[in-house]
Amino acid sequence: MNHSQLDQLIIMANQIADNNHLDTEAESIEFIATHIKKFWARSMKEELITYAKEGGDKLNVLATQAIMVLSEQYTSRST
Amino acid sequence: MLQHFDPNKDYGTPARVSENLITLEIDGVAVTVPEGTSVLRAAALVDINIPKLCASDNLDAFGSCRLCAVQIEGRRGYPASCTTPVDAGMKVVTQNEKIAKLRRNIMELYISDHPLDCLTCPSNGDCELQDMAGAVGLREVRYGFDGHNHLDAEKDLSNPYFSFDPSKCIVCSRCVRACEEVQGTFALTVDGRGFDSKIAAGQDDSFLNSDCVSCGACVQACPTSTLMENNVIEMGQPEHSVVTTCAYCGVGCSFKADMKGDQVIRMVPYKGGEANQGHSCVKGRFAFGYATHKDRIKTPMIRDSINEAWREVSWEEAIGFAAKRLKEVQATYGRESIGGITSSRCTNEETYLVQKLIRAGFGNNNTDTCARVCHSPTGYGLKTTLGESAGTQTFDSIKYTDTMLVIGANPTDAHPVFGSMMRRRLREGAQLIVADPRKIDLLKTPHLKDAIHLPLRPGTNVALVNSLAHTIMSEGLEDKAFIASRCDDKAFIKWQAFITEERNSPEAMQSITGVDAEDVRKAARVYANAGNGAIFYGLGVTEHSQGSTMVMGIANLALATGNIGREGVGVNPLRGQNNVQGSCDMGSFPHELPGYQHVADDEARGRFEAAWGVKLDDEPGLRIPNMFDAALAGSFKALYVQGEDIAQSDPNTQHVEAALKALDCVIVQDIFLNETAKFAHVLLPGSTFLEKNGTFTNAERRINRVRKVMPALAGKEDWEVTVALSNALGYEMNYNHPSEIMDEIASLTPSFTGVNYERLEELGSIQWPCNEQHPEGMPIMHVEDFPIGKGNLAITEYVATDERATRRFPLLLTTGRILSQYNVGAQTRRTENQTWHNEDVLELHPHDAEERGVNEGDWLGISSRAGQTVLRAVISERMQPGVVYTTFHHPGSGANVITTDSSDWATNCPEYKVTAVQVEKVTQPSEWQKNFEDFNNKQQDYLRKGRRSRSEEVGQ
Numbered sequence A: 001m002n003h004s005q006l007d008q009l010i011i012m013a014n015q016i017a018d019n020n021h022l023d024t025e026a027e028s029i030e031f032i033a034t035h036i037k038k039f040w041a042r043s044m045k046e047e048l049i050t051y052a053k054e055g056g057d058k059l060n061v062l063a064t065q066a067i068m069v070l071s072e073q074y075t076s077r078s079t
Numbered sequence B: 001m002l003q004h005f006d007p008n009k010d011y012g013t014p015a016r017v018s019e020n021l022i023t024l025e026i027d028g029v030a031v032t033v034p035e036g037t038s039v040l041r042a043a044a045l046v047d048i049n050i051p052k053l054c055a056s057d058n059l060d061a062f063g064s065c066r067l068c069a070v071q072i073e074g075r076r077g078y079p080a081s082c083t084t085p086v087d088a089g090m091k092v093v094t095q096n097e098k099i100a101k102l103r104r105n106i107m108e109l110y111i112s113d114h115p116l117d118c119l120t121c122p123s124n125g126d127c128e129l130q131d132m133a134g135a136v137g138l139r140e141v142r143y144g145f146d147g148h149n150h151l152d153a154e155k156d157l158s159n160p161y162f163s164f165d166p167s168k169c170i171v172c173s174r175c176v177r178a179c180e181e182v183q184g185t186f187a188l189t190v191d192g193r194g195f196d197s198k199i200a201a202g203q204d205d206s207f208l209n210s211d212c213v214s215c216g217a218c219v220q221a222c223p224t225s226t227l228m229e230n231n232v233i234e235m236g237q238p239e240h241s242v243v244t245t246c247a248y249c250g251v252g253c254s255f256k257a258d259m260k261g262d263q264v265i266r267m268v269p270y271k272g273g274e275a276n277q278g279h280s281c282v283k284g285r286f287a288f289g290y291a292t293h294k295d296r297i298k299t300p301m302i303r304d305s306i307n308e309a310w311r312e313v314s315w316e317e318a319i320g321f322a323a324k325r326l327k328e329v330q331a332t333y334g335r336e337s338i339g340g341i342t343s344s345r346c347t348n349e350e351t352y353l354v355q356k357l358i359r360a361g362f363g364n365n366n367t368d369t370c371a372r373v374c375h376s377p378t379g380y381g382l383k384t385t386l387g388e389s390a391g392t393q394t395f396d397s398i399k400y401t402d403t404m405l406v407i408g409a410n411p412t413d414a415h416p417v418f419g420s421m422m423r424r425r426l427r428e429g430a431q432l433i434v435a436d437p438r439k440i441d442l443l444k445t446p447h448l449k450d451a452i453h454l455p456l457r458p459g460t461n462v463a464l465v466n467s468l469a470h471t472i473m474s475e476g477l478e479d480k481a482f483i484a485s486r487c488d489d490k491a492f493i494k495w496q497a498f499i500t501e502e503r504n505s506p507e508a509m510q511s512i513t514g515v516d517a518e519d520v521r522k523a524a525r526v527y528a529n530a531g532n533g534a535i536f537y538g539l540g541v542t543e544h545s546q547g548s549t550m551v552m553g554i555a556n557l558a559l560a561t562g563n564i565g566r567e568g569v570g571v572n573p574l575r576g577q578n579n580v581q582g583s584c585d586m587g588s589f590p591h592e593l594p595g596y597q598h599v600a601d602d603e604a605r606g607r608f609e610a611a612w613g614v615k616l617d618d619e620p621g622l623r624i625p626n627m628f629d630a631a632l633a634g635s636f637k638a639l640y641v642q643g644e645d646i647a648q649s650d651p652n653t654q655h656v657e658a659a660l661k662a663l664d665c666v667i668v669q670d671i672f673l674n675e676t677a678k679f680a681h682v683l684l685p686g687s688t689f690l691e692k693n694g695t696f697t698n699a700e701r702r703i704n705r706v707r708k709v710m711p712a713l714a715g716k717e718d719w720e721v722t723v724a725l726s727n728a729l730g731y732e733m734n735y736n737h738p739s740e741i742m743d744e745i746a747s748l749t750p751s752f753t754g755v756n757y758e759r760l761e762e763l764g765s766i767q768w769p770c771n772e773q774h775p776e777g778m779p780i781m782h783v784e785d786f787p788i789g790k791g792n793l794a795i796t797e798y799v800a801t802d803e804r805a806t807r808r809f810p811l812l813l814t815t816g817r818i819l820s821q822y823n824v825g826a827q828t829r830r831t832e833n834q835t836w837h838n839e840d841v842l843e844l845h846p847h848d849a850e851e852r853g854v855n856e857g858d859w860l861g862i863s864s865r866a867g868q869t870v871l872r873a874v875i876s877e878r879m880q881p882g883v884v885y886t887t888f889h890h891p892g893s894g895a896n897v898i899t900t901d902s903s904d905w906a907t908n909c910p911e912y913k914v915t916a917v918q919v920e921k922v923t924q925p926s927e928w929q930k931n932f933e934d935f936n937n938k939q940q941d942y943l944r945k946g947r948r949s950r951s952e953e954v955g956q
C-alpha cells in the first residue's frame, strides 16, 4: 500500500477538495489554493504543479484548478 | 490577622467559597472567614493549630476521632471543630485543662492498640499520630497491650509501590474518603463495626486485585504508616523537596519531588499546583524509576551505518560528527534535504531551540512535532472558528459545569487527575453525554446520575456532530443573543442554512453513525439546555480524516449555544503528552513561527530575522509524514529527532522504517535506545524532567515550572545539546540558563510577553496569553471577544473516510491508551507499572469473537491494507460489534504496523482511530514481528558492543 510521494500528494489535494465544496466553484478553488499555499512545503507544491501541468489526470476537477491558480502565483513569484 | 495560604500546611477541612464573611473569635483572636468554613479551618488560618486526626483539608470532615474537640461559649459539651461551621460572634476556646484531658484520653485509647515501634517505623518523623501524641502531651498508656488488639494483622504487599500494614491503622477512614472524594474510585471500605472495624480493599481483596488504580491518594491521606510508599520503607524519610511538574500527560500535575541528596524518594502531588490541586495518578506519583533505569544512555554514540556496532565517544566528537554529516548532506542534496522533529515531552525552551536551530541553522522550515500525529487538527480547527489554537478554560472551571459532553476521549485512563475532577462533578449531579464507540469508564462513575451514551461507528464523528447541531437549530435551542452579539453574521447565516438541511438531521444520519436518532436529539437538548455546557474531547476527535472538520463542528456547537467565554463551559481539548500545547506554541509546526505566527507573515518573520540575525524561509517546510515520503523519494536525507519515537508512534510502521532506512543521517536525542534510535547514526543522550530546568505548558495553557532535582546523567540537559549542535553547525547560540531562552521567547511572541521565570516564581504558574493586557495570564478565554473579532461558524460537510469496512477487512480497528502505560511506553515499561499492563491486547466484542471461534487469550492475527500483526484476544462488552481496539504501548506488538497513512485533510494528522481490518486465529507471530525481533536483537547487540568497547578503552 505504500504510495509514492506524488501519489500521496494527489490523495491529499483531492481530499482537501472533497472536504471543501463551498457555495461557488470559484470560492472552493480559492480556498483549496490558499490552504495548500499556507500549509504545504515548497517542494510539494512544485511537484504537484508540474504534475498538473503535465495533465494531472488523477487530480479531481477542483484540485486541478486550484493547483493551476497556485502555479500562476508561483511562476510569477519566481520571475 | 495572618491568612496567607500555605500549600504545605493542612488546614483540616476544605476551603469554602462564599460572599458572606463571618467573624468569630478563637482563643481571643478575631477571625473572618467565608460562611461554611469549619472552626478547625478558621483556627488554622490564624495559626491556631487544633489537634486532629481524621480531618484533612482535601476531604469533607467526618468527625470520628473527636481529637479536635473545643469549647464554644453558650454551647454544651465539646463539639468537634472539624464538623462545626463558624457562626457570627462565636467565641471558641481551643485549649484548657478539660479539653487537654479529653484529648489525652482519646490518644491513650488510640495508642493502646498501636505498636510502639516508633523508632523503627518508616513514618518516624512524618507521622500525625506521633505528632498528636506529642501535641496532647500523652505520657502514659494505662490499658496495656494484653487485651484484644490488631497488632498481628497481616500486611498487604500486593501493590508494587505501597504497602498496607493494618496493625498501624487507627480506622480514621481518611483513606476511604480520599479514594471516594478525591479519586472517585470507591475501592476501599470500612468493614465491620466498632472495635472490629477495619479497612478493606474491594470485597476483602488485596489492593492489586481490587478496583484500586494506584493513584496514591489514600497513601497521602493516611496519618500513620499504615499506607506507606515502599520507597520510604526501604530508603527512609526524605530530607528536602523541590516542586516540579509531571512529565507524562497533558494535565500537568505539580509534584513535590521528595529527595535524599540527589535521589528521588517519592513524588507527592503538590497542593499548590493549580492543575491538580494535590491529586495525582499512578504514572506521575509512582512511575519515575525509569529515570535511573540501567537502560539509560549515558554516553554519546556514533556509527557510520545502522548495520554496525555503536562507538561510545565524547560529546565533542559526537556533536562534531553529527554536524559534519548534516553539512555534507546539505552540500550534496541542498538546503531543504534535512530537517528535525521537536519533542512534546521536552520543555518549551528546548522545543523552541530545536525549531530555531532548524529555521535559522539548517536554513529551512522542515520542523515538525509529534503534535502532528495527535492534536494538529485542534490547532487548525480552533484557530479557524475561535481565532486561537488552544482550549478555552481552566480545569477548575468544571466545578461550574452542568452538562459535560465528552467526545472521543477517555479521561479516567488518559487524563486521570482531570478524570477524577469530572467524576466529582458528576457525583454532584452534572449530566454526562459520551460520544464514543466504546463504553468508556466515565460512564461507570459510581453515583452517576444521568448519562447518555452515543456509541457511534468509528469515522462518523462529523455526521454525529452535525446532527447534534441540526437538532439545536431546528428545535430553536440556540442562544440567539450570543449569536447576534458574538458570531459573524454572514458565516452564521450560511452555516444555519447548511446545518438545518434535512440531510444533517439525526434521522438522516442514523444509518451512517449507527446512533439512534432519538438519543441524538435527547443529547442535543440536554447540552443546549444546560446552564453551563462544556465539551471535552481527545484524540478520538482529531485522529481522523476529518479531524479538523470535527474540531470545527465542536466549536460550532459551543458557539451556537453560547457556551463560550465564562466558567463551566467551553471547548476543552485534552492534550495527550505533557507539553503538546507548549510544543505547538513554540513554533514546532513547519508553517508557524512561535506564537502561531505564519512564516509568510512578513512583519512577524521580520522580527525573528532581526532577533536571530539570519534570513528565514517564507515558505512552510515538510510535515512529518511528508518527510517520510520525501525520504523515500530521495530528496530528504537527514533528520534530527529530539525525544520522539516516530518508529513506534507513527502510523504504518513499515513505511516509517523504510523511510528511516533511506536516510543518510539520523540523529536521535533520547534517554533510551528507542525504536527510532535503532535506525540512527548518532545517539545523543537525553535528560529526564528530573534533570533539567524549564517549563511545560499543559492542556489549559498553563505554563508550569520544571525544576532540576538531580544532575543530568550524561552531563548535558537537552537544551545544551541543541546549543552545542547549533554552534558546531556554525549558527551561534549562547545561553547560560533556560530562563534566558524564555526571555527570548517572550520578546518574540505576543501572547508570551509577560512570561518570565521571576513572574512564574511569583504566581506559581501562568495561563497564556500573558502580556500587557493580561499581566497575570488569562484563565478563561474569549470572555468579551475573539482574537478574530467574531466567532466563525464553519461549514462542516461530512465526508466518509476511505477506511471503510469491506468484505476483505470487515472490522474497524480503533486505538487508544490505558492508565498505567504512557504513549510508546519507553518510560512506563521501565517501571513497576508493567504489573498492570505488560502487553498490548486486542479487545473484541463477544459476537465478533464467537463468529471467529475466538476464545479469551487466543493469538489473533490482525491484518489491514498496511500490514499484519499478532496480539492476544480479550473479549469485552466495552466494544460494539464490528469494532476492535488496541493500544500501542509495546513496540513488539506492532499496533502501528496495521494503521494506515490515511490522514486528516487539513493537517495530515494520521487516522489512527479507523483502520479496516480482519481478525483471525493464528499460531505464530507475524512476519513483521519476527523481523522486529531479529532487528531488535541485532541493535541491542550493537549497543552492548559499543558500551563494552568504551569500558575496555577506559580500563586500559
Ligand code: SF4
Binding pocket: B175, B178, B179, B183, B185, B186, B187, B188, B211, B212, B213, B214, B215, B216, B217, B218, B219
Ligand atoms: S491508591 Fe487510589 S484508587 Fe487505590 S485505594 Fe488508594 S485512593 Fe483508592
Ligand code: SF4
Binding pocket: B168, B169, B170, B171, B172, B173, B174, B175, B176, B199, B221, B222, B223, B224, B226, B227
Ligand atoms: S489506613 Fe491510614 S488513613 Fe486509612 S483508616 Fe487506617 S490510619 Fe486512617
Ligand code: SF4
Binding pocket: B246, B247, B248, B249, B250, B251, B252, B253, B276, B280, B281, B282, B283, B284, B285, B415, B416, B417, B418
Ligand atoms: S500522568 Fe497526568 S494525571 Fe497523572 S500525575 Fe502526570 S500529569 Fe497528572
Ligand code: FES
Binding pocket: B051, B052, B053, B054, B055, B062, B063, B064, B065, B066, B067, B068, B069, B080, B081, B082, B083
Ligand atoms: S479531626 Fe475532628 S473529629 Fe477527627
